Amino acid sequence: MREIVLWQTGQCGNQIGAKFWEVISDEHAIDSAGTYHGDRDLQLERINVYYNEASGGRYVPRPVLVDVEPGTIGSVCSAPFGRIFRPDDFIFVTCCVVLQVSVGPGTTGPRGTTQKVQS
Template identity: 70%
Template structure:
């Protein structure tokens, strides 16, 4: 069986991705805590395509969430399914962000 790693990048990617996980979780009978509450064996049939099974029978999305600033990540975390993600899968940094290095890098070469 194939496994998918879902990569969400930027504000738009993370907002669309958050909605994606709400829909996929509903289809598979996964609640916002990652616990299965479905009513059909078909919901669990290919659940490992999108989720890893963690301890306690919880399901965690196989996803990496990336942004240059933490604001979008905070919105995802505080959203309806924000607690379903592993904290280590949120990647953000201010190395580039609004303080773009493009002007500095292009002037160094002159």
């Protein structure tokens, strides 16, 4: 048996990953609540590669969503298909983010830009 865990990182990764799960779920006839609504055995074949089967016949995807900005993951969760994800799948890394900007003489404004280009 092979199982895939999709690692989604950053705004772009999480948006692409959310679309990926939407398309895969559509192919396997899984709705946004994780319920199977298909009519062909082929749709359930190898479904365990992407999903864990939970109680009540619900299928839960195996992603890990990582971002330094909770808003991106929040928008994924609030989308119509977002309720298929479990809260345990989210990792917010906000404590370690530091924006470091160096500003000194000659580094800002048109004069600083011209000096940098000519050197």
